[in-house]
Amino acid sequence: MNEPTETVINYHKRTKHRLERYAKGPEVIDWEDQPEPFRRFSGCGIIRLPMPGAELEPLFADLDNPEIILAKPLNIATTGLLLELAFGLSAWKQFGPSRWALRCNPSSGNLHPTEAYLINTDTTLLEPGVYHYVSHDHSLEQRCQFPHKYTDPGILIGLSSIHWREAWKYGERAYRYCQHDLGHALGALRYAAATLGWSVELLAECSDNDTANLLGLNRSGDFQALEHESPDIICRIKTHADSRSLDTRELLESAQAGSWSGKADILRAYHLYKWVIIDGVSNAATKPRTEEPNWQADQRQTVKSTCLKTATTIIRQRRSAQQFNGKMSPITITDFYRMLVAVLPVSKLPFDMWRWPPKIHLFIFVHRVEGLTPGLYALPRSNDALEQLQAATLADFDWHKVSDSVPLYHLYSGDCKQIAKTLSCHQPIASDSAFSLAMVAEFNSAIEAAPWLYRRLFWECGLIGQVLYLEAEAAGIRGTGIGCYFDDSVHEILGIRDGKFQSLYHFTVGEPLEDKRLETLPAYGHLPDYY
Numbered sequence: 001m002n003e004p005t006e007t008v009i010n011y012h013k014r015t016k017h018r019l020e021r022y023a024k025g026p027e028v029i030d031w032e033d034q035p036e037p038f039r040r041f042s043g044c045g046i047i048r049l050p051m052p053g054a055e056l057e058p059l060f061a062d063l064d065n066p067e068i069i070l071a072k073p074l075n076i077a078t079t080g081l082l083l084e085l086a087f088g089l090s091a092w093k094q095f096g097p098s099r100w101a102l103r104c105n106p107s108s109g110n111l112h113p114t115e116a117y118l119i120n121t122d123t124t125l126l127e128p129g130v131y132h133y134v135s136h137d138h139s140l141e142q143r144c145q146f147p148h149k150y151t152d153p154g155i156l157i158g159l160s161s162i163h164w165r166e167a168w169k170y171g172e173r174a175y176r177y178c179q180h181d182l183g184h185a186l187g188a189l190r191y192a193a194a195t196l197g198w199s200v201e202l203l204a205e206c207s208d209n210d211t212a213n214l215l216g217l218n219r220s221g222d223f224q225a226l227e228h229e230s231p232d233i234i235c236r237i238k239t240h241a242d243s244r245s246l247d248t249r250e251l252l253e254s255a256q257a258g259s260w261s262g263k264a265d266i267l268r269a270y271h272l273y274k275w276v277i278i279d280g281v282s283n284a285a286t287k288p289r290t291e292e293p294n295w296q297a298d299q300r301q302t303v304k305s306t307c308l309k310t311a312t313t314i315i316r317q318r319r320s321a322q323q324f325n326g327k328m329s330p331i332t333i334t335d336f337y338r339m340l341v342a343v344l345p346v347s348k349l350p351f352d353m354w355r356w357p358p359k360i361h362l363f364i365f366v367h368r369v370e371g372l373t374p375g376l377y378a379l380p381r382s383n384d385a386l387e388q389l390q391a392a393t394l395a396d397f398d399w400h401k402v403s404d405s406v407p408l409y410h411l412y413s414g415d416c417k418q419i420a421k422t423l424s425c426h427q428p429i430a431s432d433s434a435f436s437l438a439m440v441a442e443f444n445s446a447i448e449a450a451p452w453l454y455r456r457l458f459w460e461c462g463l464i465g466q467v468l469y470l471e472a473e474a475a476g477i478r479g480t481g482i483g484c485y486f487d488d489s490v491h492e493i494l495g496i497r498d499g500k501f502q503s504l505y506h507f508t509v510g511e512p513l514e515d516k517r518l519e520t521l522p523a524y525g526h527l528p529d530y531y
């Protein structure tokens, strides 16, 4: 095993939560000294985007057939909407003197390590260059002005992560959460683009170094050393069917020759803990330039959505449930199957942009689903994985196929509420729901092929999580991502004995209970000029 692979595997093992001890995190959290939740660059030109909050006509159900959605023209209003619906604010919550913002994309601990950049080559939109999106202000900070005009006008979105922002609260395990959040952000971007009639292409060939150069993240003098941003991915936004491929080499030359401005404001004055293991795994999982496939899943019949709300409404109302009604009536089998089919790698959004065969499979604790015996079920997301999962898990599982339309397999009947709760760090959200689940990755084969694939496994989990969040809202219920679970206890319950498969994320869906003590305020009410 080469050194980077070993570093990644050791990081993964070391950051497992165990029933007898949690992964290493800060011993004390100084809530008064939280990192600033919004990154800003001082010394840049600022472009205020048009008023957020516009409704678009497409229904959430229309996203099943994105080809029927008429593509909106690319202009400053639609670019603003893309950014808002993917990464913008969705509400503020207030409890006593505390006030915090929620965004369209979720984030572990609401810490939001993901930063978004717009790269523009269309002179009719904005001066060609690189812009940082400030979700709080719904504005763009111009970091780079490109020196020349482009023959291929268009926009791209670049994503990066400030690992330290997440590590402030979660310590060593935080690197995993940054990757989950990135997957959620990709999903949020794909749904936002689809409501505008646009699609997304992941420029996955780029090396991290190219991405960093393009986004200005290698300009070390512009960042506090401990608050640097790690490059993640560049996404091309296809605003019309015949939009041509942008040459990333040309963009890189522009970024190199461009005129850069701004320095990142300090997020926090004092860094009590330093999580060197995160820098270690981040270095080991650095991606070089690669050839990437364009794998496409087969078509599959979706289960028709009964949701009559617009896509923009569903995107903006998405929240994590903090509590579920443990006495809820079961959800319908149709709603359950709709959610399961939506996470299969069919050539439907958001998986139409995912260029690789699925590596993540679901083990589902069914608690309250009409017509299904409570118990443990499996949803292999590829036919190839079925036999391998059968071989890797408990021999007692019966692997009885439940339905002709969904690859759902019954493994074991019984009340799994207590098990699900215990496995998810004793959180009642895993047991009071309709169902909760573990996302199990084809682990060793991926990491041994390339250590940076570690990140992509979590991104795939985040993407699945984003589908579940939105589908749950559309079904009139709610979901919550669960990053806190006892890794090897999950493996033990499933019978998984080695690193071939590993559980990388949990999720739960049910009927939410509102916390009436919390006041909800409008997303952009703090920007009075908008209202």
Ligand SMILES: Cc1cc2nc3c(=O)[nH]c(=O)nc-3n(C[C@H](O)[C@H](O)[C@H](O)COP(=O)(O)O)c2cc1C
Pocket (backbone or CB within 6 Å): 102, 103, 105, 106, 107, 108, 109, 110, 177, 180, 181, 184, 318, 319, 320, 321, 322, 427, 429, 480, 481, 482, 483, 484
């Ligand atoms: C990767 C990830 C892990 C999460 N883990 C948990 C968890 O273990 N328990 C929990 O109650 N919420 C969890 N959440 C939900 C977040 O706390 C929530 O997204 C955040 O507070 C923002 O709220 P919102 O989703 O309503 O916008 C997780 C979310 C994500 C994206």
